[in-house]
Amino acid sequence: MRALLSVYEKSGIVELGQQLVALGWELLSTGGTARVLREHGVPVREISELTGFPDLLGGRVKTLHPAIHAAILARHNHPEDLEQLAQYGFEPIELVVVNLYAFDRAVTSETPEGEAIELIDVGGPTLLRAAAKNFHWVLPVVDPSDYERILAELARGGPRSVPYALRRELAAKAFAHLATYDAQIAAYLRTEPFPDLLPLPLRKIRALRYGENPHQMAALYQLAGFPSQINRWHTVGEVELSYNNVLDASAAWQLVNRFAEPAVVIVKHVAPCGVAVASTIEVAFARAFDADPISAFGGIVAFNRPVDTPTARALAQHLFDLIVAPSIDREAEDVLRRRKALRLIFAPPWVDPPYVVRSTGDIALVQSPDRPVRPQESWQVVTTRHPNETEWRDLLFAWTIVPFVLSNGVVLARDGQTVGIGGGQPNRVDAVRLAIWRAGERARGAVLASDAFFPFPDSIEVAAAAGITAIIQPGGSRRDGEVITAAERAGIAMVFTGERHFRH
Structure with missing residues (x-):
């Protein structure tokens, strides 16, 4: 032998x-x-x-x-x-x-x-x-x-x-x-980005308890040759991460990393339900939670600054499954670890992979990450009234968030805080209605971001009735003229970015 x-x-x-x-x-x-x-x-x-x-x-x-x-x-x-x-x-x-x-x-x-x-x-x-x-x-x-x-x-x-x-x-x-x-x-x-044959080497990171549902067997794989975000996470907690945890944590961490100032993002079912920026991370958390306290229940919270003890004490008063942050001080960790089911993830800054792979089961979409391409200087104010300084800040804030909302995606924001988010609706006017319903009275004086153009002026009319003062959207509808006229009639400032951000 x-x-x-x-x-x-x-x-x-x-x-x-x-x-x-x-x-x-x-x-x-x-x-x-x-x-x-x-x-x-x-x-x-x-x-x-x-x-x-x-x-x-x-x-x-x-x-x-x-x-x-x-x-x-x-x-x-x-x-x-x-x-x-x-x-x-x-x-x-x-x-x-x-x-x-x-x-x-x-x-x-x-x-x-x-x-x-x-x-x-x-x-x-x-x-x-x-x-x-x-x-x-x-x-x-x-x-x-x-x-x-x-x-x-x-x-x-x-x-x-x-x-x-x-x-x-x-x-x-x-x-x-x-x-x-x-x-x-x-x-x-390889020099061609999307060749006829694209072998993607996948290496297993870990087995999972289950996939999207408990009856589905699953494992996580990374694209070999590129740094895995998840492999660089340090997880603390007694309960193993599920696929849904990883998906939500990745979405929250990507979004919170897009803000320069102290920011907090709360995600539920892969979509943001509360986002805020502030002068301190403690205030940002309070405002993000206040954006939609009902949806935040059992959600995942991401911080782009270290979590301090006052913030940890505020977190401990609510039920969250997972917290993602660059770091946490010792006393704050002690406060949070009293919750046995809570997991903490300490993560380095998000790095976009070269490819994003999505599958329908029998075919796969391979695409570059969804990062804004058109600079703000190329945006166009299409109404007579231009946004004021405060509205510009909130429009930029809402436009940063809307790519992470399931299409049709609509974000209402005011003073660096989301006040209403509507997504996953089969028509845009219902997404606007949903966001306004969630905002309630806070819609008055807020701005609105839409991930794609408005096919009809009805969404603008609904937004105007709720008190929206400025709107940012890609433009490109055959009825842009009617949409702009509706905004003019309502005194709403409207900005076209020329760039769509669908997330299906």
Whole structure:
């Protein structure tokens, strides 16, 4: 029985080699793996002894030889395959332990092309692909966590005792390892942002208790090669994060990071329900909570400043599931940790990923992150009356928030505080009505932001009746003229940004 061991991730490889030798296996290896095994007294033969060739082309060719690949690819139930092996003096290889270095750890977009190309492995993937193809007779092993159960099966009765289901599982894992590796190389070489084929290497971050609902099994994956936001979170709390927690926390953290002044965002079901800025984080929290206390119940709160003790005491008076902040002082953490079900997340500043991936189940949308592109200088005041200084501040504030509201999205704001948010409605006038209903009397004197244009003037008429004084929207409707006329008639200042921000 012969095994070929050649691994980048060397954890457990010495113990594996020792136990294989104890079970009567002959070990073959190359380079660093052979050196590690010898340093620990594990007998191993160099591949060059079998091939009769030294490493060629500066190490580019080591294992690409029939003595290796015929030994791996031979079908043990085909007598002619075994006869050919014997004819050339080859013996079957029945276990191939190979894993490849994570290309994204060694290579970045800044790595010179010549250096990156030399880091593309050819022999390792070829060994692994051959073993995985012939998994009925050869065990392809890529994951060190599988060593123990493989050894248990081999100790029970040799390679023939390993059940088919496990062999197939190992082959699937090997091909996934290869696909991820190739996708990382393709990502480095790719120059077209949206090619016909876009392999996205996804690496599991963690298993989840469930997905969107308790009956749905789920796990979280990150785009390999790019910093995962969630992997950089430090979570404190006794209850594990769910997918919905992660989704809400990400939405809240992205939005709160868009404000320069102290800001607080409260999110419920991926949508903001209360947002405020203020001179201190304690006041910002009080105003964000006051924006919609009913919806805030059981929500997620994000702070763009460290949480101090007074703010923690105010937080402790209400029921929240999760708090996200850059940091928290010791006394404040002690105050909040008295709530056993509350989770705290300490997060570094949000960094947009290169791609945003959304799926309908059988197709995926891959797009760039939704960041405003058109500068404020390009915006156009389309009414006779221009916003005053206070209205401009609130229009900017509301326009920052509205991309995070489910479409049709409408935000009412006043004095750096949301007073009414309407989203997820099938028509825009109902979204306006919902936002006004939530605002109540606070709508009077507020400004309004809409994520897309108004198809009819009815929304403007409803807003005017509620006392809205200024509106910001993309413009672009065939009835823009009617919409502007309705705003003029009501004395509402209206600004066109020329940029839509749908969030479905």
